[in-house]
Amino acid sequence: MNSWGTILLGYGLVFGTIGAYALSVVARGRRVGKQLGIGAEDHDDE
Amino acid sequence: MQQAERKDSMTGSLATTTLGWASGASLIVVLVTGLITSPKDANQGEAVRLLYVHVPMIWIAYGSFIITAVYSGLFVAKAASRPDLGRHLDRVAGSAAEIGVVFTGLTLVSGALWGRITWGVYWQWDARLTTTVLMFVTYLGYLALRKLPADPYVRSRRAAIVALIATVNLPIVHYSVDWWRTLHQGASITVGNKPEYTNDILIALLFAVVAFTLVALWLGIHRYRVIRLEEIREEEGIEMAIAARRAEAEVGS
Numbered sequence: 001m002n003s004w005g006t007i008l009l010g011y012g013l014v015f016g017t018i019g020a021y022a023l024s025v026v027a028r029g030r031r032v033g034k035q036l037g038i039g040a041e042d043h044d045d046e
Numbered sequence: 047m048q049q050a051e052r053k054d055s056m057t058g059s060l061a062t063t064t065l066g067w068a069s070g071a072s073l074i075v076v077l078v079t080g081l082i083t084s085p086k087d088a089n090q091g092e093a094v095r096l097l098y099v100h101v102p103m104i105w106i107a108y109g110s111f112i113i114t115a116v117y118s119g120l121f122v123a124k125a126a127s128r129p130d131l132g133r134h135l136d137r138v139a140g141s142a143a144e145i146g147v148v149f150t151g152l153t154l155v156s157g158a159l160w161g162r163i164t165w166g167v168y169w170q171w172d173a174r175l176t177t178t179v180l181m182f183v184t185y186l187g188y189l190a191l192r193k194l195p196a197d198p199y200v201r202s203r204r205a206a207i208v209a210l211i212a213t214v215n216l217p218i219v220h221y222s223v224d225w226w227r228t229l230h231q232g233a234s235i236t237v238g239n240k241p242e243y244t245n246d247i248l249i250a251l252l253f254a255v256v257a258f259t260l261v262a263l264w265l266g267i268h269r270y271r272v273i274r275l276e277e278i279r280e281e282e283g284i285e286m287a288i289a290a291r292r293a294e295a296e297v298g299s
Binding site: 003004006007008009011013029033035 | 268275
């Protein structure tokens with residue numbers, strides 16, 4: 001693998017992981033909010 | 047639980063939405079500066095581009111674990127006399143630790159890739175890398191401890207004590223490159239010494255640190271609020287179970 005391939009892999013893993021983690025946190029908040037009876041419409045400002 | 051308090055617990059707000067958009071926009075700038083506009087380094091060539099993702103990861107991990115340590119210490123000192131404050135302190139400690147673990151994991155991955163280019167190998171059991179893995183595993187254990195079923199106060203207190211013990215490793219990780227002969231390079235920026243990178247590279251690095259810090263802040267606020275929502279759910283579940291048990295007892299008597 002040349003250095004550019006490794007660099008792009010590094011950026012992809014870092015940005016991809018942070019994006020996936022952020023989505024999981026928001027989704028968990030929405031799910032628990034829904035269980036508590038706080039409608040999904042209340043979360044649209046996320 | 048009052049509706050007003052519930053609404054206050056939601057994970058979104060105008061401030062966090064603004065912070066979220068600012069974080070997203072700044073990450074796009076990091077991509078552009080890191081992959082396109084940043085110059086090559088005289089020694090490392092293109093590989094220096096990994097500096098902009100690797101260094102912010104470990105700095106944020108350090109910051110997160112320091113927050114966990116401070117709030118855990120305050121929890122141990124204050125939670126017994128002030129339960130509400132204790133729960134707040136515990137939430138901050140837990141959410142910061144989770145973010146620290148994510149960023150430490152990314153430090154290890156981005157560092158391994160950088161090592162593959164500059165050292166020719168993904169991994170070496172040198173002091174910096176080994177102590178960083180130890181830090182990662184320790185805080186994974188801390189997060190696992192927070193999930194164990196127990197009385198919330200007891201669980202939080204145990205976690206706080208583990209967090210305080212884990213803090214001992216932080217200076218060891220940071221100063222490992224000075225204390226032992228390691229393959230890992232020394233600190234990229236040190237007070238009083240001439241930086242080993244050009245100004246263009248240092249400015250891009252500084253911007254990347256700010257951008258990822260905004261992201262970590264956004265994540266931390268949301269994670270805190272999710273923990274709070276989960277606590278409310280747990281409390282309501284217990285209250286409903288007690289009410290159901292009382293109703294059963296009344297029918298039986």
